[in-house]
Amino acid sequence: MKLAVVGGGSTYTPELIDGFARLRDTLPIGELVLVDPAADRLDLVGGLARRIFDRQGHPGRITTTSDVDAGVADADAVLLQLRVGGQAARDQDETWPLECGCVGQETTGAGGLAKALRTVPVVLDIAERVRRANPDAWIIDFTNPVGIVTRALLQAGHKAVGLCNVAIGFQRKFAKLLDVAPGDVHLNHVGLNHLSWELGVRLGGPEGEDVLPKLLAEHGDAIADDLRLPRAVLDRLGVVPSYYLRYFYAHDEVVRELGTKPSRAAEVAKMEAELLAMYGDPSLNEKPALLAKRGGAFYSEAAVDLAASLLGDGGSPVQVVNTYNNGTLPFLADDAVIEVQARVDRTGATPLAVPELDPLYAGLVANVTAYEELALEAVLRGGRDRVFKALLAHPLIGQFEYADGLTDRLIAHNREHLAWA
Template sequence: MKIAIVGGGSTYTPELIDGIARLGLPVTELALVDPAEPRLATVGGFARRILAELGHPARLVTTTDLDAGVAGADAVLLQLRVGGQQARHSDETLPLECGCIGQETTGAGGLGKALRTVPVVLRIAERVAALAPQAWIIDFTNPVGIVTKALLDAGHRAIGLCNVALGMRMTIASHLGVAPDRLGIDHVGLNHLTWTRSAVLDGKDMLPELLRTHGGELSARVGLPVALLRNLGVIPSYYLRFFYAHDIVLDEQRSSPSRAKKVEAIEAELLTMYADPGLTQLPQLLTQRGGAHYSEAAVQLISAVIGDTHAVHVANTRNDGVFPFLPDEAVIEVPSEISAAGARALPAAPLDPLFAGLVAHVSAYEQLALDAALHGGLERVERALLAHPLIGQAAMAEPLAARLVAANAEYLPWAR
């Protein structure tokens, strides 16, 4: 089996390589693809040492040539960041000027990232279709929901991947003192807009008891009041904090450095560590980079789709009637059956109106955001901003659209 990782120079990559080796995925070749050659060489060298340390026989190659990297692959993982941390900094700070949340996947920042990212991902996917038509594209590139919809709408074999659901499952399992694979969670919504509605152990939903006994820890994990979690009877993902505690988060963002600046410093230190020829294990600092459990999520998904196991994993895929208030072609994040045919969303209990309203609102925004990313135009960008529940006012959307386009013009041919 050959796996290509586009964005292979990412500081995430060693965590992924460690997971592949530790969990014994039967890979014969790993191709790390990235245009940043010095960074790729550093990450690739460390990745080879990890494979050797864990005794995995896979051959690892690094290349700046996309075609060479993806040719003949069975799975292609996308984990790229168009514009790097500098563009992310803009995503996180520019909206603050208009009184809006600054975040790289949610709200105006997420739209900026989508505008830059969707065209690049689609060009990569076209090369995958030409050179590895049997390959599945596993998209970890944010905003995952929008990017996955772009891929599926264009006819590509794609599944969206996020680590949030697996992280929540492992957190709950830890609190219950059980192995994660004994636990089933009902984790539903859109990417970065999800709620965990149940945690079933041996046929019993443990979530009510968990909220009673470990509500404080869960509250701290998602950054929301424990009283809210108990009132809703669910565990919202951390990203719901941008909606449920908007003004608090906005004040925090205005008074602290952007996450991009923090990550930039972490990455510089990580790359220095990775360059040490004596380093053969993941440094503790990597846990501060984010993306915890990414490797487990990726390995499980690849194993299921390549092995045609029909296992159930939370994935981003077509709605196809699961939520009747959304179009079938919308992309949702729910427990899905994973097989050689891809991801099939499993039937889900109806969403509480409180959750359904927000899902419908953000899903409509995602459709407009994709339209703007595919076809360009200041008016389309403004329409997407008007549709987002965190913006939604003309007095904000109009100047914000102009600033977003200007800040990203380098990556938007239609805006130059």
């Protein structure tokens, strides 16, 4: 089996490599190709990746290349983990929206639209190269904003499934609080990428006992602290929102916070420099502890599980993924991309039935889905007016003056990535 990781020079990659090495019985990789235009980073990450495989006795071969066509040739699956513009572009996404009093974040709000505009054209070009190399190859998208990127891939006819680590992170945390094995925890995870809620936490299987009320009663303080939301919010909702919901439920508070400290991108850039220095140490043969602070926890386990199910019978039959709605949420179009539990096998991902969504959540899901549709229109067709309409539709913006000012700033900061600007 051959896998390719486009964006393989990312400092995330050793987390992925560690998972491939530990879980080789689930996903037996014969060849792994790391693809990245940044040759200097690729050499450092590739060297550590080989040492991790060697230390854990993995028989697979790891190669590196800056040539996308060569890297994806004959690959059975291609994982996408791109950051077009690097941390410098992310720093802008997290900064200029604050000038208009709106949240600055790389996947939500105006910053998320900027990232989509930079990213989707690059991803679609890579996907076409994958299709030419092997039309049967699966594309697993971990590139943010995952919902918009996955929708673009699916609408272009690619074999693609979107992946996020939010659900598996909740699964692992809840399993620890409940003192059970992670595999025994099944989430009623419903919503969109970075806009989701855990409506139930079931033990033993999708139809098992719902222990969410017990979890909130006994561990509500810990969960609320982790989400940085008041415990009263969880008690009143009776569900666990994704931590990205804080940008919606406490928007103005978050904006004030972000205006008083360096951007997350600045913190990550400093961390990446330290990590790359570590990766260059020829005696290092395991992922360093610092990597846990970089983000992407449990990404490797989720990626292995998904790839194993798409390519064979090794993965879990039910996983949380991003895929077409196809009637699952009746108030959305079939071609909307949602993030829910799905049955995953060689044919792809089929969403499981979900309970009727409370209007409190359904309304926000519908609103953000409308924004994502307009955002993809702006990506594919370009133009200032389409960018403006997408921003005006976003529930974190929604005012003419804000949308107008954000449009000008977005274009000014991303002109080199916008073919139409």
